[in-house]
Amino acid sequence: MKKIMNAPERFVAESLEGLVLAHEGLLAFGGGRKFVRRRVLAPGKVAVISGGGAGHEPLHSGFVGRGMLDAACTGHVFTSPTPDQIVAAMDEVDTGAGCLLIVKNYDGDVMNFEMAAEMAAPRHAVETVIVEDDAATGPAVRSRGRRGVAGTVVVEKLIGAAAEQGADLAALKALGEDLNGRIRSMGVALRGVAVPDNARETFVLGPEEMEFGVGIHGEPGLARTRFADADAIIRQLGEAILAEFPPGLLAAEGLRPLLVVNGFGGTPPIELYLAHGLARRFFEARAIMPARALTGTFVTSLDMAGLSLTLALLTPDQFALWNAPVATPALGW
Template sequence: MKKFMNTAETMVAESLDGFVRAHEEFVVFGADRKFVRRRHLIPGKVAIISGGGAGHEPMHIGFVGRGMLDAACVGHIFTSPTPDQIVGAIEEADTGAGCLLVVKNYDGDVMNFEMAAEMASSRHKIEMVIVSDDIETARTQDGRGRRGVAGTVIVERLLGAAAEKGMALPALKALAGDLSPRVRSMGVALTGVTVPHTQRSTFALGPSEIEMGVGIHGEPGHEREPFSSADAIITHLSETVFKEVAPVADKALLFVNGLGGTPPAELYLAYNTAHRFMTDHGLRIVRSLVGPYATSLDMQGLSVTLAILSEEELLLWDSPVATAALRWGC
């Protein structure tokens, strides 16, 4: 295995050092370097805080800044941040209006964010929202519900924009609850993930195989299928997410997300196929996002996310955002 790293043990810390140095106009390290926070916190604004394991960059650190997150906590590769990291972020980012914790639906993330919220609840007003946009895990019926994957980017953007406009904590919690059933994602991979600590791939595929329904921690999906044309693969993803949310309304945001090892040319080809499918089925794609925003280290794969948005939510999406990974209107 060849990677641009010194040691597996120091990779995350050294990467975070580089990120903060590269984007110091937006971010600084928090106390004891336990988290990354917005350089200029806004007094009286609800703090939007998220986080998760490293390996998903630019999610979540790349979304810290104006119009999105106020702080992000980073664990080791594919490992949840610890409760003390999250408590530190709450203590520093809360400027008087409370904190909304945005958590992907993974057992470790949910457990540690819940623990941190309980630890800090005597000093801070805290609410938590769980992102669960992945269609794949709804099939398992194991009681855990859907995973939080690429749709987390859309949720963080809309909640961050609403908080920037002064929305109060209860209203932000309600906005997240209303949005949740209208955001769905599904992923596919051509390769597994090479994890630095183990130096092995999370799953192996033959030259004529794909993995349908993968997660962002290198988890295998629900089915190994024969490799086929891009149109066939992307149409299957598009049809699956369309059936979940399309009847709600006719305006949508279409997001094709790269999982780390897929070049832009392939992502745009996939977007073209997904867009054609959606419009052929009567859905108006009025906003789009294409790129590697919620990655899985070096996985060669992608996901399709469909979000049905109201006029008010579209205005939130369009409002100014200034982060390392998303920037417009500023």
């Protein structure tokens, strides 16, 4: 395995240092370099904080900035940040309106964010939203229930925009809980991921195999199937997503579909845009017309080859939050 790095134990710290240096107008390190924060905080707004293990970049640190996250706490590769990192972020970025924690549904993340919320409760108002968008509903290796995967970007964007507009802590929690029922994702891998610490792939696929229903920590998926062409892959992902929505929800008037095509780190743009075109045609053929779309590399599993589709069914107010201005290293309009 070849990686552009010095030593595995310095990999994450040196990457975060480069991120902050590359975006000095937007980002700064928090105290002790325990987290990355907005360089300029907005007084009086709820502080929106997220985080998780490294290896998912640009999630979460790449989404720190105006209209999204106020701070992101990063652990080692595929390892949750510690409670003291999260508490330090709350202490530094809460400007008086409390903290909303956005947590992907993996056992380590949920446990450490819950501990941090308890530790900080005497001096901060804290609420938590746990993201559960994975349509792969089989046994999950690292979570109970649905995992939090690429739909996390949608949740962070909408909650961040609402916070920027002055929504209070209770409203932000209600928004996150409402979104959980209307966002579903499904991923496929063509190659496993090699973790820097041990240089071994987490799973190995043969030349004619693909892994369907994968998570973002290199864990195997629901099924290992024969490799297929792009039409068949997108159809399989799309059908799995639609099967997880109640039929009445898909037919509900007024909801605005948002489509996200996300690369896992080892998939080039030419393949992602091809997948975007096929996904648009798949959903439109079923009378689901995406009102907005996002295609690129947003929630990765280091260098895994593969992609995921996410479909979010947004109310008009939520759709306006998606369109609201955002300025982060990885997302901006």
